[in-house]
Amino acid sequence: AQKVTQAQTEISVVEKEDVTLDCVYETRDTTYYLFWYKQPPSGELVFLIRRNSFDEQNEISGRYSWNFQKSTSSFNFTITASQVVDSAVYFCALSEAVYNQGGKLIFGQGTELSVKP
Amino acid sequence: EAQVTQNPRYLITVTGKKLTVTCSQNMNHEYMSWYRQDPGLGLRQIYYSMNVEVTDKGDVPEGYKVSRKEKRNFPLILESPSPNQTSLYFCASSVSASSTDTQYFGPGTRLTVL
Numbered sequence: 170a171q172k173v174t175q176a177q178t179e180i181s182v183v184e185k186e187d188v189t190l191d192c193v194y195e196t197r198d199t200t201y202y203l204f205w206y207k208q209p210p211s212g213e214l215v216f217l218i219r220r221n222s223f224d225e226q227n228e229i230s231g232r233y234s235w236n237f238q239k240s241t242s243s244f245n246f247t248i249t250a251s252q253v254v255d256s257a258v259y260f261c262a263l264s265e266a267v268y269n270q271g272g273k274l275i276f277g278q279g280t281e282l283s284v285k286p
Numbered sequence: 287e288a289q290v291t292q293n294p295r296y297l298i299t300v301t302g303k304k305l306t307v308t309c310s311q312n313m314n315h316e317y318m319s320w321y322r323q324d325p326g327l328g329l330r331q332i333y334y335s336m337n338v339e340v341t342d343k344g345d346v347p348e349g350y351k352v353s354r355k356e357k358r359n360f361p362l363i364l365e366s367p368s369p370n371q372t373s374l375y376f377c378a379s380s381v382s383a384s385s386t387d388t389q390y391f392g393p394g395t396r397l398t399v400l
Contacts, residue, residue: 173328175328202386212396213393214391214394216390221386272319272336272382272384272389273344273345
């Protein structure tokens with residue numbers, strides 16, 4: 170069964186610390202896509218990244234980096250030198266290609282990140 | 287500006303009073319869907335639409351209806367709201383239903399049913 174688990178419900182760090190948000194997924198599909206979304210206090214969902222299951226290269230975008238490891242079914246997200254503006258709820262999500270129910274995203278429970286000055 | 291809009295953004299209502307949450311996108315996307323967000327559960331899909339006049343149930347469709355008469359609009363209808371439908375609702379759209387397409391979300395509608 171498809172499932173996304175974000176075991177960290179809340180994380181609190183002090184500004185400039187590095188922080189890693191964990192995401193573990195389950196899928197029966199060999200072709201799938203993984204996403205990260207950010208939900209700031211204002212409530213909207215902001216798309217951050219999409220990776221397909223055939224591309225295990227790590228990705229870096231400024232202070233953000235993503236580590237995708239098929240062997241452990243994980244797609245972790247690291248923020249380097251965190252800032253107060255990074256405070257948000259972060260969601261990891263899965264979309265399956267073959268068993269997909271019409272483009273459905275399967276979300277994890279979310280991790281609330283609090284960055285204190 | 288390319289966007290998904292929802293109205294209203296906030297709504298407090300009472301049990302049994304029919305309501306509609308509108309969703310509109312200006313990107314000519316074929317695929318639209320509705321999710322609800324609840325604490326500890328993440329987001330769960332309610333209904334989706336592959337194109338005009340084509341809709342289907344997601345994971346939690348009970349108590350909801352949708353329609354897709356025009357490509358740009360995908361309203362969510364609660365015929366007889368109940369307190370367990372108190373939630374944060376998001377509309378999303380993407381170019382197609384392909385899992386390769388990124389879904390873009392509206393700003394959310396916070397619904398409280400008393």
